[in-house]
Amino acid sequence: MHAVNILALWFWLAVMLAGLGRQSLYMLVALVLLAALLLLRERLFKALRRMKWLLLAVVLVYGWSTPGWYLWTGGFAPTREGLVLGLEQALRLLALVAGLQFVLARLDRPALFGALFQLAWPLQWLLNRERLAVRLALTLDFTDRLLEERRSFSALLDEFVSPAPPVAGDQGWVDFPLCPLRRKDSGLLLLLVCAIMATCFFLGTLSWP
Template identity: 45%
Template sequence: MIRIHSANQIAVWLWVACILQILQGAPLIVFSAVCILLAFYYCPGRCWRTLKRIRFLLLAITLVYGWSVPGQYLWPGRWSPTEEGLCWGLLQLVRLLGVLAALQLLLWRLSAARMFSGLYVLLAPFAFIGFNRERWALRLSLTMTFSGDLLLQQDALNREGFLMQLAGAEQPCELQEVSILVESLSFFDLALLWVLFAAVLFTLLMMV
């Protein structure tokens, strides 16, 4: 069984997210439905927690589109939503849920170390413009480690306390040893990564 490099798995998610931005109508609903069904099949717990956290965002999208997009009113009166607005709002909800479902599949497949390793590899081209991957690696690693410990205490912390302690992770009071696992790219991984980059670039060009 071939193990796909974490960078390629992240690139697949980027491509799926781009595809969902250009699809409309029935293709968008079908593609998003596939992502959602797969996510609920493999990681239902993650999906339910995500839905619980974004429920107010979903409601806000429905209200904004339903009552701001001009069109045919559903019932007489100035407070009526429009059919076109609700239709556009529904499509945006489906698009957002599809992207989040694909993201939950990615997070389910990759551990924190492999997720970081994939991002580290994907950011390699930015080194030519002076981007310091090592500094970014250190900051992200410390933040992810500290936030993981805080999530275990989420019942004892309110939102403000969580954010204050998380902000303190960037200014540690003592030296900490951080190890970074960076997976090497095989020829197959490198070839697949170039194909995915081309797919993402082509999809972005179609959005213009």
């Protein structure tokens, strides 16, 4: 499958995760996680170790900031509705990251950036997609190196407050290999775009009432 179509499938998953109801969401999350556990167990566990505190923070923020039925009496009590909403958001994020592992297992970084560049073609009249792609590539590269390093929170805070100046002469290169779309790839991409648009319209009509 072409890299653009693989990325479009992940975008379709993101759209469904954002708009599905509770029962359908749980079923989709279970299917994605089961597939990731069977096929990409090590990659999934590595991603979970990186984002465990983020998932916990999402549940806590929703639990203690959403109005609803308090679980116990007192000034520092979460609401049942908030915890449920936080759990749903955490499940969405978890399934999105699990689906991303399939993308990263099939595409190396240059191929992923090239696919993003090709998918951004309709936006070329609104923004400079070359600059957008380069900035995204550099951001993801820095984020990946930051996650690989084991650094204390105080060290990260010091770097954020007083960032180190860039090293002179260290420019680097960003490669965007562009693989042309064949006829069958273009046809599949058109079907995926139509599916994404139909999903957005269908889920939007369900939420209007």
